[in-house]
Amino acid sequence: MTVQLVEQLKSLDQKHFLHPTSSIEEQQIYGPAAIFCEGKGIYLKDLGGKTYIDGMSSLWNVNIGHGRTEIAEVAKEQMEKLAFSSCFATFSNEPAIKLAAKIAQMAPGDLNTVFFTSGGSESNDTAIKLARHYWILKGQPNRQKIISRTLSYHGVAFGSTNATGIEGFRKFTNSPAPDFYYVNKDSAAELRKLILELGPENVAAFISEPVQGAGGVNVPKPDYFKEVREICDEYGVLFIADEVITGFGRTGKNFGIEHFGVVPDMMTFAKGVSSGYVQLGGVLISEKIHRDLCALSKGILMHGYTYSGHALACAVGLKNIEIIEREGLVQNAKEMGEEMLKGFQALQKKYDFIGKVRTFGLLGAIEFVKNRETGERFDPLLSPIAVKEMVKRGLILRTVTYDQDTLVFSPPLIITKDELNDILRIVDETLAYLQNEVV
Ligand code: PLP
Numbered sequence: 500m501t502v503q504l505v506e507q508l509k510s511l512d513q514k515h516f517l518h519p520t521s522s523i524e525e526q527q528i529y530g531p532a533a534i535f536c537e538g539k540g541i542y543l544k545d546l547g548g549k550t551y552i553d554g555m556s557s558l559w560n561v562n563i564g565h566g567r568t569e570i571a572e573v574a575k576e577q578m579e580k581l582a583f584s585s586c587f588a589t590f591s592n593e594p595a596i597k598l599a600a601k602i603a604q605m606a607p608g609d610l611n612t613v614f615f616t617s618g619g620s621e622s623n624d625t626a627i628k629l630a631r632h633y634w635i636l637k638g639q640p641n642r643q644k645i646i647s648r649t650l651s652y653h654g655v656a657f658g659s660t661n662a663t664g665i666e667g668f669r670k671f672t673n674s675p676a677p678d679f680y681y682v683n684k685d686s687a688a689e690l691r692k693l694i695l696e697l698g699p700e701n702v703a704a705f706i707s708e709p710v711q712g713a714g715g716v717n718v719p720k721p722d723y724f725k726e727v728r729e730i731c732d733e734y735g736v737l738f739i740a741d742e743v744i745t746g747f748g749r750t751g752k753n754f755g756i757e758h759f760g761v762v763p764d765m766m767t768f769a770k771g772v773s774s775g776y777v778q779l780g781g782v783l784i785s786e787k788i789h790r791d792l793c794a795l796s797k798g799i800l801m802h803g804y805t806y807s808g809h810a811l812a813c814a815v816g817l818k819n820i821e822i823i824e825r826e827g828l829v830q831n832a833k834e835m836g837e838e839m840l841k842g843f844q845a846l847q848k849k850y851d852f853i854g855k856v857r858t859f860g861l862l863g864a865i866e867f868v869k870n871r872e873t874g875e876r877f878d879p880l881l882s883p884i885a886v887k888e889m890v891k892r893g894l895i896l897r898t899v900t901y902d903q904d905t906l907v908f909s910p911p912l913i914i915t916k917d918e919l920n921d922i923l924r925i926v927d928e929t930l931a932y933l934q935n936e937v938v
Contacts (some may be wrong), residue, residue: 547936
């Protein structure tokens with residue numbers, strides 16, 4: 500494409516495209532950061548012909564990597580046969596049925612029934628609504644309150660925004676909803692205290708990511724979720740695990756919560772279920788909740804999206820899971836995650852301005868600090884500068900700056916050791932630049 504055509508697209512973008520979770524100011528000054536036109540494996544290419552390593556699997560979701568022809572083929576086949584038909588009023592389709600059964604088979608414990616959505620936000624809104632509806636059916640209509648953790652991210656629909664513990668997302672509209680509460684992400688004791696303060700008879704559910712993604716790849720203590728499970732059981736509060744990032748192999752197990760040896764009452768998923776090839780998400784509910792719904796629900800379940808159980812999306816989801824299993828990507832996430840940690844530790848030895856490093860499967864974080872002892876941060880923060888420098892060097896990563904100065908990593912689960920070393924090499928080069936020119 501000629502430079503002139505690219506410039507034309509940039510100005511059309513500035514005028515007509517309001518970007519999600521972006522700086523409008525930057526877009527208006529510089530235009531789009533890149534206009535991608537191709538993807539293959541861990542790589543993305545832009546219209547100027549530049550290649551980037553997609554170190555975030557785009558939005559933590561392109562787990563099987565870009566450009567998989569098998570997915571394109573199954574999508575074409577399904578679209579020609581039946582792209583969409585309604586799942587309202589108990590109508591159904593084969594890919595949706597098979598995908599629900601497959602996910603139930605993969606999920607831990609008795610999480611065996613799926614409600615489909617088109618993404619993570621819808622999934623969390625659905626889980627919140629199902630929890631509240633469940634308690635109405637059970638004769639406890641006061642159980643409306645939802646508790647989540649500081650720095651959690653659950654999406655941007657109405658319920659999921661309000662459950663999100665990163666304040667900026669809630670301040671966006673300055674209209675906090677009632678019945679949403681937040682506890683310190685590291686303290687199960689605080690959860691118990693809050694439930695008692697609110698009155699257990701008023702609390703519907705506690706929602707948490709097994710490992711926080713957007714909040715900074717924050718890994719809880721090993722026994723955190725055991726305590727959470729016990730507290731929820733003690734007070735009859737439903738426990739919802741948000742597996743939107745951690746589901747489908749990202750952490751080295753099918754689902755992140757499996758590392759903690761507990762089974763939630765509901766589990767939400769999206770992203771990795773279709774590796775982003777099409778929009779798909781859902782909520783798994785336990786057999787107990789399903790049994791109660793079957794016994795108590797009369798009339799219509801007054802919740803459903805047009806695209807719940809979308810035939811094309813579900814066919815893609817099935818193929819995506821087939822690829823994850825056939826290629827052993829869950830195991831690869833575990834092994835490459837261990838390699839990534841070794842790489843981070845080597846960088847930590849080399850650069851004093853690296854504080855903590857951590858990985859959890861193929862989720863990773865490197866924190867920057869001015870002083871390792873005090874944890875004092877740089878001003879201005881380093882990670883946004885690092886991310887911009889890495890883009891110049893052909894690596895896309897992300898920064899988290901809410902309560903830390905962190906680089907986060909979430910490469911595709913197909914990544915090889917050589918490709919991982921390429922990422923680490925670019926990070927190393929960039930940090931050397933920061934050391935010489937910035938800190
Ligand atoms: N939950 C988690 C843990 C997420 O990371 C995200 C998105 O990043 C969501 C929910 C929202 O998903 P979506 O953007 O598909 O609505």
